[in-house]
Amino acid sequence: MAEAILQVRDLVKHYPLTQGILFKKQVGAVKAVDGVDFDLAAGETLGIVGESGCGKSTVAKMLVNLERPTAGSISYKGEDLTTMSPRALKAVRRNIQMVFQDPYTSLNPRMTVGDIIGEPYEIHPEVAPKGDRRRKVQDLLDVVGLNPEYINRYPHQFSGGQRQRIGIARGLALQPEIIVADEPVSALDVSVQAQVVNLLERLQNEFSLSYVFIAHDLSIVRHISDRVGVMYLGRIVEIGTDAQIYDHPTHPYTQALLSAVPVPDPEAREHRERIILTGDVPSPANVPSGCRFRTRCWKAQERCTLEVPLLAVPAVFRLTDTPAKHDSACHFAEEKQVVPPENGTETPGTPDPPPEA
Ligand SMILES: Nc1ncnc2c1ncn2[C@@H]1O[C@H](COP(=O)(O)OP(=O)(O)O)[C@@H](O)[C@H]1O
Ligand code: SF4
Ligand SMILES: [Mg+2]
Numbered sequence: 367m368a369e370a371i372l373q374v375r376d377l378v379k380h381y382p383l384t385q386g387i388l389f390k391k392q393v394g395a396v397k398a399v400d401g402v403d404f405d406l407a408a409g410e411t412l413g414i415v416g417e418s419g420c421g422k423s424t425v426a427k428m429l430v431n432l433e434r435p436t437a438g439s440i441s442y443k444g445e446d447l448t449t450m451s452p453r454a455l456k457a458v459r460r461n462i463q464m465v466f467q468d469p470y471t472s473l474n475p476r477m478t479v480g481d482i483i484g485e486p487y488e489i490h491p492e493v494a495p496k497g498d499r500r501r502k503v504q505d506l507l508d509v510v511g512l513n514p515e516y517i518n519r520y521p522h523q524f525s526g527g528q529r530q531r532i533g534i535a536r537g538l539a540l541q542p543e544i545i546v547a548d549e550p551v552s553a554l555d556v557s558v559q560a561q562v563v564n565l566l567e568r569l570q571n572e573f574s575l576s577y578v579f580i581a582h583d584l585s586i587v588r589h590i591s592d593r594v595g596v597m598y599l600g601r602i603v604e605i606g607t608d609a610q611i612y613d614h615p616t617h618p619y620t621q622a623l624l625s626a627v628p629v630p631d632p633e634a635r636e637h638r639e640r641i642i643l644t645g646d647v648p649s650p651a652n653v654p655s656g657c658r659f660r661t662r663c664w665k666a667q668e669r670c671t672l673e674v675p676l677l678a679v680p681a682v683f684r685l686t687d688t689p690a691k692h693d694s695a696c697h698f699a700e701e702k703q704v705v706p707p708e709n710g711t712e713t714p715g716t717p718d719p720p721p722e723a
Contacts, residue, residue: 370405371576372429372462372544377402377438379424383651397650398424400600402438403677406544411570411577413587413608415623416597417647422580423467425597426548429578430464431455442544460490463542467549469529473521479532480517483507486539493540506535509572511565527558531565538569546578551586563590585627588612596620599658600650602677606692614689616680616699618663624704634706641704657697669697 380395399421406412414422427433429440431447440447442458450458463486466472473482483503487494494502504514510531521529530550537545547566551559567590570577581587587594588608595605596619604617615621618641625641643662648654657675660666680699683691690701 369408371408371443372406372578373439373441373444374402374404374406374425374429375439375441377425377428377440378436379421379428379433380436394651397600397653399428399435400650400653402597402600402602404595404602404605406576406578407592408543408576409570409574410592411579411590413591413594414578414580414597414602415582415584415587415594417623418582419647419650420597421600421650422582422597423548426464426546426578426580429544429546430462431459432464456489460493460540461542462544462546463537463540465530465533465537465545465547465550468553469526469533470553472533473529475521478518478520479503479507479524482521482532483536483539486536490540502539503535506538509538509569510535525558526554527562530554530562534562534565534569538573541573542575544576544578546580548580549582550579552582559586566590583627584612584623596623599647599653601658601695603659603696604692604694605677606689606694610689610692612705613703614692614701615704616683616690616692616694616701617659617696618665619659620694621702621704627705629705631706637706639704657695659696665698667698673697 377399378401379399380397382392383394383396384390385393402425404412414425416422424433428435435448442462445458447455447458480500480503483506484499487499504517507514507516512528512531521532524532550566551562554562566577569575579587579590591608593605593607594611595602596611596617597603598619604611604615604620611620612624615624622641622643625639629635629638645662648661654661656672657670660670663670675695675697677693677695679691680694680696682699
């Protein structure tokens, strides 16, 4: 892998659970993020997937400093953001921007599109002097495929897909190197999702961006991600290249998630095994001992209760040279092909993107 632009190590966010009104006493913690590690290479897209509530947004917010970690480190080009002075942090933060999930609520309805996109310049006037801002914002509108003449309109005058383009333009305003996109297409109609994903791909090439692309659905991140990390209850349980994760998953949770991904080809669909998980996701305030997936895992054994599986290459694959050799936090990791190979090829390529509307 190319040199990491971002290194996340043992990242933790615990929200205290308190009792009492006058004398608040901590009685526990919601372990929203509970030890997350990953690297992001320059120019790379890392997909992060997992069910709702597994801690994805909390990771995203810590990356852009909207939440302070309880523990762990986030290093940008070797400098730890969690210990930086506020002044140094402000300069670095410019390079890491976020695109939010819901374009309907994340844009201030009382501000014009021009003010929304140009707002980051109030905090970083060095990027665009006042007299230059209107032109910069119009350039940004053009870059995301919107008419620069719309600069004085309000968010309600746009469709969902157009609003997400506005959110993306705002994310680009400070010319960042990294964009953290938290479920950027989840709130959009399926027909519009591909257009926004295509736009993000085009912008990545144009501006050499690195992406952390968060989704709850494995099928959305597949075509945009170079690598994919699968989260469960505050931790990454498996991480690898997209071919490793989709075609050679070794963690039972990833296998279960993949077995629920829609398969367009009816014949392939017939041969696909559905893994139905029993039970609910445990509360992050009450995480199971040992392997946190054990209460829903069909392979769980006594060792899974006693010993926390680490995110590393499982011993069985360490000496092999197969695509199954990638990090997976399972004591009994086994390869299982869940999604049938497309058209007989083992590693399906990226289909041509539909034309942008
Ligand atoms: N400010 C908060 N206080 C307490 N718990 C929180 C807070 N923010 C998130 N949580 C909890 O942390 C867990 C992870 O939330 P989140 O990161 O939003 O998950 P995701 O984005 O994967 O759906 C959830 O159980 C959520 O209820
Ligand atoms: S460690 Fe045990 S419980 Fe956890 S995923 Fe592996 S087999 Fe299942
Ligand atoms: Mg979320």
